[in-house]
Amino acid sequence: MIEHSVEHYECMEKYPILRGYLEHFREVSKDNEIPGLLSFFFILGQAALPFVRMPIGASNIDPRVSVFWIQDTRTGKSVAFEIIQRIMKDADLECVDYTTGTDAAMVGSWSRDDDGTLHQTPGILAGQKGLNFDEGSIILKPNQHSEGTVLFLQSALNSAGTGRNVLTKHLKDGTITIESLVSLWITTYPPQGIKEHVLDKGIFQRVLVYWRHWTLEMKRNIAHQLADSVHNQVDFEVSYSEVVEFFTDLSTRLKQRVCELNGITVGEWNDSTHELREGWTMNSMYDMFSIDNSYRSALHQAIDDYYDLVENMDPKKQGVCASFIMGLQNYTNVLAHHMAMIEGVWVVTGDHVDMAKEILYDLYHNLIDWLESEVKVGMASAAKRKLQGSWKSAYWRCEQYDFNDNRGPGWVKKAELMSIFGTAENLSSKAGINNKYNESATGLFEDTREGKSKYVRLSKEHRKKGD
Secondary structure, three states: OOOOOOOOOHHHHHOHHHHHHHHHHHHHOOOOHHHHHHHHHHHHHHHHOOOOOEEEOOEEEOOOOOEEEEEOOOOOHHHHHHHHHHHHHHOOOOEEEOOOOOHHHHHEEEEEOOOOOEEEEEOOOOEEEEEEEOOOHHHHOOOOOOOOHHHHHHHHOOOOOOOOOEEEEEEOOEEEEEEEEEEEEEEEOOOOOHHHHHHHOHHHHOOEEEEEOOOHHHHHHHHHHHHHOOOOOOOOOOOHHHHHHHHHHHHHHHHHHHHHHHOOOHHHHHOOOHHHHHHHHHHOHHHHOEEOOOHHHHHHHHHHHHHHOOOOOOHHHHHHHHOOHHHHHHHHHHHHHHHHHHHOOOEEOHHHHHHHHHHHHHHHHHHHHHHHOOOOOOOOHHHHHHHHHHHHHHHHHOOOEOOOOOOOOOEEEHHHHHHHHHHHOOOOOHHHHHHHHHHHOOOOEEEEEEOOEEEEEEOHHHOOOOO
16 A cells, blocks of 8 residues: 655655645644645646646647545545645635535526626636535535536546637526636545446546545544644744745746747736637747656656556456556656756656656555455455465565665565565466465555665564564
């Protein structure tokens, strides 16, 4: 399962603004570091949206990041948006809460004056903004008054500049048409049947899905942390104003570059229409950023790493889980460009891709582990216990490593573990060994990465030697 800490990510070590932002996030939402890191990119995507398009063949993607966070109630989901919303508003970025699921509220409606004059009222999905869906389970179970909710949300997340992010609703008084430039921050407790919705609804291929189960002990620890924080003033390494200034300065730098590339002044940009601005942004997308020689090879490696996670899965689950990879590939491009923006450079490199992949690989692995538990592998419990004993025996024969961070000791190279297990079980096929791992070792090990190497460690409940 995913390491629910961000300290080992290279981007955290390289960019102080990420560490500084998370300091403020942690004081509001305790022990939710992965969503905290994703929320930084959620804000950055909105800050960059008017100016950045990334060409992909004859089409393009934009820098928005949307998140679907599934976690138990009273574990910091709702309160987390307080810091997100505060920073966005102070950085002059619109940020609102979703309150109703009707189609009219989402897309828009018509109203009449006393003299019969019609006026269009745009819905909440119109325009550029961060949009918070607290208790997003209502999205999963639309009622008769909001049957198009999920379809509208999917369309809203289509790339800006392609025309596919334009939403249309035909009403008796006329057709409502809006352009949506929203980023979605969706949270929910895990309602019954949540996995079926994740598998069936296309919106989940367009967002970054993060799931985490909270134990009673975790909730107790957070309660004590909150008790200790009463009347406790915190000294931050990076001030709140510096965090806000990062996003405002980023918008200024991106705007200046678009203007330079189009031969216009900032004043001309500010006085222009949205349509003209979109035209200038699209016109400059091939020159706004460039990639170096390492970019594509790193992206190919990232794609292979994503597919490695599903290539030996049961065919019934493989197709569904693999459907997320195209979205992950797009997000790899997006976050790689985000890393370049954080660094303040116009050339996106393979290192930026690797930093993006490091985060996304963990998210995808975590999602797969969760979804896989929905369909049990048909192995007799006695046979599974026997293989688990072999995995444990192989683990204790491996050389162990201690990382100099919060991950601690007891890690072994996954390749060595697989080799020792294969020899013990008389398995020569790499695919056969992988199948046994997927069938019998799920939940037995936790995993991490160091550079390009994969490491595993027996989970805490199995780590006592001789179990």
